[in-house]
Amino acid sequence: xxxxxxxxxxxxxFKGAPVELxxxxxxxxxxxxxWYVQYSRQRLQLLLRHISRESxxxxxxxxxxxxxxxxLKKPFAxxxxxxxxYCALDSGNTPLVFGKGTRLSVIx
Amino acid sequence: xxxxxxHPSWVICKSGTSVKIECRSLDFQATTMFxxxxxPKQSLMLMxxxxxxxKATYEQGVxxxxxxxxxxxxxxxxxxVTSAHPEDSSFYICSARDYEGAGYNEQFFGPGTRLTVL
Numbered sequence: 001x002x003x004x005x006x007x008x009x010x011x012x013x014f015k016g017a018p019v020e021l022x023x024x025x026x027x028x029x030x031x032x033x034x035w036y037v038q039y040s041r042q043r044l045q046l047l048l049r050h051i052s053r054e055s056x057x058x059x060x061x062x063x064x065x066x067x068x069x070x071x072l073k074k075p076f077a078x079x080x081x082x083x084x085x086y087c088a089l090d091s092g093n094t095p096l097v098f099g100k101g102t103r104l105s106v107i108x
Numbered sequence: 109x110x111x112x113x114x115h116p117s118w119v120i121c122k123s124g125t126s127v128k129i130e131c132r133s134l135d136f137q138a139t140t141m142f143x144x145x146x147x148p149k150q151s152l153m154l155m156x157x158x159x160x161x162x163k164a165t166y167e168q169g170v171x172x173x174x175x176x177x178x179x180x181x182x183x184x185x186x187x188x189v190t191s192a193h194p195e196d197s198s199f200y201i202c203s204a205r206d207y208e209g210a211g212y213n214e215q216f217f218g219p220g221t222r223l224t225v226l
Contacts, residue, residue, distance in 0.1 A: 036217075044152070044201070044217040086151065095142050096215050100151040 131202030
């Protein structure tokens with residue numbers, strides 16, 4: 001069965017500090033991994049996906065198949081990055097499997 | 109990107125009444141839509157997968173008779189909470205996939221509907 005684990009419920013960092021939101025997955029096939037973000041009072045929206053290897057709002061995430069991880073990183077956190085972040089796995093024609101989410105709080 | 113809308117954005121109802129929530133894909137056709145429930149400061153919990161023209165697929169523990177899902181067209185799915193009770197109060201979110209052919213298909217989310225049952 002597919003599973004996505006986000007071990008941290010809450011992560012607090014100071015503005016300008018590096019950020020790493022952890023995500024590990026369990027899936028026997030070749031996964032597609034995503035990071036979604038939900039800002040306060042806004043809808044869930046796609047932040048980035050591993051297949052595009054993009055950098056969105058300074059965030060990057062590398063799929064590490066050996067460690068089955070897809071950690072989200074940003075070198076310098078900004079206050080506007082404060083939000084809920086969800087890691088998600090797509091195993092094909094099925095609903096996305098979401099982790100429980102990590103709330104990032106960037107302190108000024 | 110594609111847009112998914114929900115109506116209403118919030119609703120307050122009395123215990124025992126039924127409430128219908130609509131989910132529409134505005135600029136694409138969605139053969140599959142998903143309904144989630146989100147409790148305060150918690151993750152999304154998938155309730156059911158809504159398939160156009162066929163019965164919805166419910167997740168374990170979700171009452172089919174309680175949460176009626178209809179996917180009448182390629183752009184509309186509805187969730188009806190029947191005989192609502194205070195414990196049904198929650199944030200309900202729908203999403204739809206915009207298939208781009210083989211490979212990647214992004215899932216777009218509606219803004220959610222906050223249901224409060226008195």
